[in-house]
Amino acid sequence: MNKVILLFKHEFIQAIKKPGYIILTLAIPVLALITIGVVQLFSSLFEPAADELTRVGYVDQVGIFNEYTDLGFIQFIPFVTEDDAIASLLENKINEFILIPPDYYTTVSVQRYTMSREFETPVGKRYAIDNFLTRNILKDKVPPEVIENVLSPLNISVIRLAENGLMADSQNNIGNIIIPGIYAFLLSMALLFGNNSLISGLGEEKESRLIEVLTSSVSVSQMLIGKVLALGAAGLLQVLLWLVSGPLILDLASLTFGGLLANIQIPPNFIFFGVIYFVLGYLLFAVLAVMIGGIVSTAADGHNLSMFYIMAGYIPLWTFGAFISFPEHPIWIMLTIFPITAPTQTMLRLGVSDIPTWQLTASLGVLILSIAIGQFLSVKIFRTFMLMYGKRPRVREIFKALRSS
Amino acid sequence: MAVVEVKNLYKSYADVLAVADMTFSVEKGEILGLIGPNGAGKSSAIKMILDFMKPDAGTVKIFNQPMNELFKDRIGYLPEERGLYKRLTAIELILYLASLKGMDRKVAEERANVLLDRVGMLENKHKKNKEMSKGMGQLIQFIVTVVHEPDLIILDEPFTGLDPIRTESVQAIISDLRGQGKAVILSTHQMNKVEELCDDVLMINKGHTVLYGDIPASRAKFRKHSVRIYSNSQWSDLKGVVETKSHNGFVELMLEPEVSSQQILDQLREQGVDINRFEVTTPSLNEIFLELAGGTS
Numbered sequence: 001m002n003k004v005i006l007l008f009k010h011e012f013i014q015a016i017k018k019p020g021y022i023i024l025t026l027a028i029p030v031l032a033l034i035t036i037g038v039v040q041l042f043s044s045l046f047e048p049a050a051d052e053l054t055r056v057g058y059v060d061q062v063g064i065f066n067e068y069t070d071l072g073f074i075q076f077i078p079f080v081t082e083d084d085a086i087a088s089l090l091e092n093k094i095n096e097f098i099l100i101p102p103d104y105y106t107t108v109s110v111q112r113y114t115m116s117r118e119f120e121t122p123v124g125k126r127y128a129i130d131n132f133l134t135r136n137i138l139k140d141k142v143p144p145e146v147i148e149n150v151l152s153p154l155n156i157s158v159i160r161l162a163e164n165g166l167m168a169d170s171q172n173n174i175g176n177i178i179i180p181g182i183y184a185f186l187l188s189m190a191l192l193f194g195n196n197s198l199i200s201g202l203g204e205e206k207e208s209r210l211i212e213v214l215t216s217s218v219s220v221s222q223m224l225i226g227k228v229l230a231l232g233a234a235g236l237l238q239v240l241l242w243l244v245s246g247p248l249i250l251d252l253a254s255l256t257f258g259g260l261l262a263n264i265q266i267p268p269n270f271i272f273f274g275v276i277y278f279v280l281g282y283l284l285f286a287v288l289a290v291m292i293g294g295i296v297s298t299a300a301d302g303h304n305l306s307m308f309y310i311m312a313g314y315i316p317l318w319t320f321g322a323f324i325s326f327p328e329h330p331i332w333i334m335l336t337i338f339p340i341t342a343p344t345q346t347m348l349r350l351g352v353s354d355i356p357t358w359q360l361t362a363s364l365g366v367l368i369l370s371i372a373i374g375q376f377l378s379v380k381i382f383r384t385f386m387l388m389y390g391k392r393p394r395v396r397e398i399f400k401a402l403r404s405s
Numbered sequence: 406m407a408v409v410e411v412k413n414l415y416k417s418y419a420d421v422l423a424v425a426d427m428t429f430s431v432e433k434g435e436i437l438g439l440i441g442p443n444g445a446g447k448s449s450a451i452k453m454i455l456d457f458m459k460p461d462a463g464t465v466k467i468f469n470q471p472m473n474e475l476f477k478d479r480i481g482y483l484p485e486e487r488g489l490y491k492r493l494t495a496i497e498l499i500l501y502l503a504s505l506k507g508m509d510r511k512v513a514e515e516r517a518n519v520l521l522d523r524v525g526m527l528e529n530k531h532k533k534n535k536e537m538s539k540g541m542g543q544l545i546q547f548i549v550t551v552v553h554e555p556d557l558i559i560l561d562e563p564f565t566g567l568d569p570i571r572t573e574s575v576q577a578i579i580s581d582l583r584g585q586g587k588a589v590i591l592s593t594h595q596m597n598k599v600e601e602l603c604d605d606v607l608m609i610n611k612g613h614t615v616l617y618g619d620i621p622a623s624r625a626k627f628r629k630h631s632v633r634i635y636s637n638s639q640w641s642d643l644k645g646v647v648e649t650k651s652h653n654g655f656v657e658l659m660l661e662p663e664v665s666s667q668q669i670l671d672q673l674r675e676q677g678v679d680i681n682r683f684e685v686t687t688p689s690l691n692e693i694f695l696e697l698a699g700g701t702s
Contacts, residue, residue, distance in 0.1 A: 006504050014492070208488020213549065216455055216482040217505040219474050386457075 003218045007226025008233075015197055015234040024193055025238045028186065029245040036252050056129070057085045057097030062104050068135040074128045089113065098129060177324070180351030183274055184344045186242050188314055190235045190278070191285045191343070197231050198289040199306055203299025211386055220383045228286040235282055270350055273360075280367045281343030285313070287374035294382035295393055309340055316345040327352045336363045339370040406469055407432055408557050408588035409454060414463035416449050416612075423449040425612045427463070431588045431605075433556075436579065438599030438620070439592040440690065441609040442698075447592040448485055450609075451559055454590070455482060467557065478507045481555035485562045485592075487546045491535035495526065495545045498534060499552055506553040513552060520548045524574045539566050547575055551582060558582060561592045576602060596690040608694055615697040620690070627693045628686065631659045632666045634673070635682035643672045657686060 015021060054074045058065065059082050069076040077094055079085040085097040096114035104110065110129070112121060121129075131151060138147050159167060205211040214223055288309055289302075296302040316323070316335055323332060327349075335345040336355065342363045349355050385393055407430040414427040424446045431437045439447050453460045456472040467476050490498055496517060503513035521527040524544045534542060543566055551558060560579070564572050579589060579602060591603060599606055599620070606623060608616035616623055635655045645664030650657040658669060666685050673680060688696070 002507075003505055006501075010501055014490075017492070204488075209484045209486045210488050210490065212457065212484040213482065213502065213546075214505070215457065216480060217477055217502065 004222050004226045004229075007218065007223060008230045011201070011227050011230030012233055014201075015231055016237065018197070021193065021197070021234065021238070024189065025241055028189075028242050029249060032245075032249045033252070036249070054096075054125075055094040056125075057088055057094040058132075059085050059097065059099045061102045062100055065100060065133065065136045067139055068132055071128050071131060074125070076132055085113070089115065100133070104133075177348070177351040180270065180347050180349075181320070182246075183270075184347040185317060186239060187274075187278060187281065187347060188317060188344055190239055191281055191313060192310055193238070194231045194235045194282055195285045195289045195306055195310060196303060197234075198227060198286055199293050199296075199302035200299045201227065202290070202293030203296060203302045206293070206296075206386065207298055215386070220386070221379055224290055224379060224382060228283070228290070232279070232282045232286065236278065239278060270347075273350060274347065276364070277343040277346055280364070280371065283371045284339055284343075284367060284374065285309075287371060287378045290378040291374070291381050294378065294385045295398065312340045313344065315341050316348055320348065323348060324352070333359055336360075337366055339367045342367050407466070408468060409590065410464075410466040410469070411450070411454065412464045414450065414453060414465065415461045416446075416453060416458070417461060422612045424453070424460070424609075425614075427607075427609070427612075427614055429605075429607050429614075429617055431557075431590060433588055434583055434586045435605065436583050436589040436591055436603045438596075438603035438606045438690075439590055439609070440594065440596055440599050440606060440694070442594055444611075445609045446612040447609065448561060449612075451482075451561055451590070451592060454559065455480070478553070479556045481550040481553065481558045483546055483550040483558075483560045483563055485565075487543060489534035489537075489542050489545060492533060494531050494533050495521070495537070496530040498545060499549055502549045503552050506555075508553050516552050516554070517548060520552060520578070523578060524548070524571060540568060540571060543567060544571060544575070547578075551578065554582075554585070554587070556587060558587055558589045559592070560589065562594070563591070564593065564595060564598055596694065600690055606690060608690070608697065610694075610698045616693065623693065624687050624690070627688045627696065629659070629688065630662065631657050631686040632669055633657050633682075633684045633686050634680060636678055636680045638678045638680075640673060640676050640678045643669055645669065655682075 052073070055077055056074055057077045057079050059079050060066070065076075066078065069078075077088075079088065079097065082099060085094070085099075088094045089097060096112060096116070099111040099113070101107065101110070110133070112129075134151060135147055138150065142150075161167060202211070205214065218226075289306060292302045292306050296305060319331075322329075332345060332349060335341040336349060336359055346355065346360070346363055381398060385398075409429075409431045411430065412428050414424050415422075416424040427446075427450055429437065439450065441447055449458075452458050454465050454467070454472070456465075465472060468479070470476075490501075493501070496514070499517045500510060500513050503517070504510065518527060518530070521530050524547070526541065526544055526548075529537065529541060534545065537545070543563075547560075547563060550560065558579075563575060563579075567575060576598070579591070583589060591599065593599060603620060605618060606616065606620050607614060633655045634657075643658065645661045645668060646658045647661055648659040650659070660666070660669065670683055673683075
C-alpha cells in the first residue's frame with residue numbers, strides 16, 4: 001500500500017506540473033473571461049453611450065406622427081420633405097431619417113436612410129422606431145396602459161407538471177441546460193486529458209524501458225493503481241478549480257449577457273451525480289488507456305488507437321442539438337446506459353428532464369461492471385504485453401494471451 | 406544457500422527457441438557472467454528470473470523460494486536499454502526509485518551521494534536527466550540499481566556507452582558489492598569484462614548453454630598445446646613444432662603432443678633469440694566461445 005501511495009504522489013506531482021495540464025486548467029476560466037471581456041468591449045464600441053443622443057429625422061407622409069418624439073436616447077425630428085431630411089443628414093444635423101409613406105397602414109413598412117455601413121437595422125433602433133410609430137398610431141384610441149401592454153414583449157412562463165399533477169421538481173428552462181452543458185463539456189475535456197496523460201506516460205515508460213525498472217520494484221497492479229488514482233486526482237482537481245471559478249465567471253457573465261443567466265438553475269442531485277459520474281467515467285477511460293498502453297510500443301501509437309473510444313465519448317456533445325430538439329427520444333436512454341457515453345449523456349439529461357431511477361441504476365450498474373471487467377483485463381493485458389516492443393499484438397494474440405493467463 | 410537457482414529453464418517465442426535447458430546458480434559474494442552474442446537468450450533468461458515472464462518449463466528460485474513481490478526490495482535490476490524520467494533531476498530520480506525499494510529518504514540520499522561521488526557525478530546531481538549525456542544517464546541508472554544495497558544485482562550490459570574511466574569506476578563498485586556478499590549476474594557480450602570481474606561464466610548461444618563453470622577451470626579445460634612468443638627477433642626452424650601462426654605482435658607455435666613448452670624455450674635460448682614474452686597459450690573466453698559456437702554463431 002505504501003508503494004501505491006509513493007507512486008500516487010510521484011505521478012500526481014508530475015501530472016499537475018505538465019504544461020498541457022496547466023494550460024488546460026487555466027484555459028477554461030481564462031477563455032470565459034476573455035469572451036466576457038470581448039463581448040463587453042464590442043458592446044461599448046458599437047452601442048451608443050447612454051448620454052449620446054441619436055437624432056432620427058422622419059418625413060411623415062401619413063400626417064399623424066407628431067407626438068412621442070423624445071425617447072430619451074433617441075430624438076425624432078420632423079421634416080416636411082425628403083430633400084430637407086437628406087440635406088440635414090449631409091450636414092450631420094441628424095444621424096439618419098425614416099420616410100413614412102402614405103400607405104403605411106396597409107404596408108406597415110418604412111424606409112430608413114443612413115450613411116452607416118450596416119447589414120440590418122440595429123435592434124435598439126428598430127425597437128425605438130417601432131415604439132414611436134405604435135404610440136402615435138394608438139394615441140387617443142386606447143388608454144396609455146394598453147399602449148404599454150402592446151409594446152411589452154409577450155412573456156410565457158411554462159409550468160411542468162409531474163405525473164401526480166403537482167409542479168415537477170425540475171422546471172423547463174433553457175437556463176437549466178447551461179450548467180449541465182458546460183459540465184458535460186468540461187468532463188469530456190478532463191477525461192480526454194486523463195486518458196492521453198496515462199497513455200503518454202505508459203508509452204514513454206515502455207519506450208525507455210523504465211517500465212522494467214518500475215516492475216522490478218512494484219507489482220503491475222500497484223503501478224497501475226498508483227498511476228490511475230494520481231491522474232484521477234489531477235483530473236478532479238482540475239474540475240474543482242473550474243467549478244470554483246464558475247460563480248465568479250457567472251457573476252461577470254450576468255453583467256454582460258443579462259437575463260438569460262438569471263434563469264440558470266442547478267438541477268437537483270446534479271453535484272452528487274456530477275462527482276459520481278466524473279469518478280466512474282474517469283476510471284473507465286483509465287482502464288481503457290491502460291489496455292491501450294499495454295499493447296502499443298509508443299505513446300503516439302496509443303493516442304491513435306484510443307481515438308476510437310474517445311470519439312465515441314464525445315457523441316453526446318456532437319448530438320447536443322438533436323438532444324435539445326427531441327429530448328425524449330429513446331436514443332438518449334441508450335447513450336445513458338452505454339458506458340463510454342454514460343457520464344456525458346447523463347449530465348446533459350439531468351438538465352432537461354428527470355431521469356427515471358431504473359435508467360440511472362442501469363447506467364451506474366453497467367458503468368461499474370465495465371470498470372471492474374476492464375480493470376481485470378487491463379492488468380492481465382498490461383502484464384502480458386508490457387515487454388513486447390516494436391510490434392503491436394494482433395487481436396487474436398490478445399485473446400490467446402488472456403485465455404492462457 | 407544459492408541466491409538464485411535456475412533449473413532446466415525453457416522459453417520459446419512462436420517458433421524461436423530463446424532459452425533451452427538452462428541451469429545455473431549464483432551464491433552470495435559471487436559474480437556470474439552471462440555471456441553470448443546478441444539474441445542468444447540472455448535477456449529472456451533475466452526476465453524469467455525477475456518473473457517478468459513465465460518460462461515454458463523449468464524453475465527459478467530466488468532466496469530459495471519462487472520469486473514473489475516481497476523479494477523485489479532485495480533485487481537491483483539494470484535493464485539493457487535504458488531511459489530516465491527526463492524532467493526529474495538525477496537525485497530526484499534516484500530518491501524516488503529508492504523509495505519504491507523501501508529505503509528511507511535520508512539514508513538513500515547519503516548512499517546516493519557516496520555513489521555519485523565514486524563515479525564522478527556528484528556535481529551533476531541537480532541536473533535534469535534530459536540535460537545529461539547517454540553515458541551520464543547510464544551511470545545514474547547504475548546507481549539507481551545498487552543504491553539500496555540489494556542482495557541480488559542483475560546487470561544487463563552495464564558498460565555499454567561508458568568511457569574507460571567510468572567503466573573502471575563501475576567495475577570497482579561491482580567488485581565491492583561482491584566483497585559485501587552480494588550476488589551479481591552480469592550479462593554482457595564484452596567477454597573481457599567477464600574475465601576481469603566474474604567468478605563463474607555461463608556461455609549461451611541460440612538459447613543453448615555451451616559452457617558453464619568456474620572461469621579459470623573453463624579456460625584451462627580449453628587450453629591448447631601451443632605457446633605464444635612475443636619477440637622482435639627471427640629464429641630458424643624449431644623441432645616439435647607442427648604449425649606456426651603469425652598474429653599481430655606475437656607468433657603462436659602449435660606443438661607435437663610429446664613436446665613440452667620448456668623444450669621450445671630452450672631451443673629459442675640456444676639460438677640467442679631476444680624474447681619479450683613467452684606464454685603457454687590459454688584461450689580467452691572469446692576464443693572459447695568462437696570454438697564452441699563455431700559455425701553456428
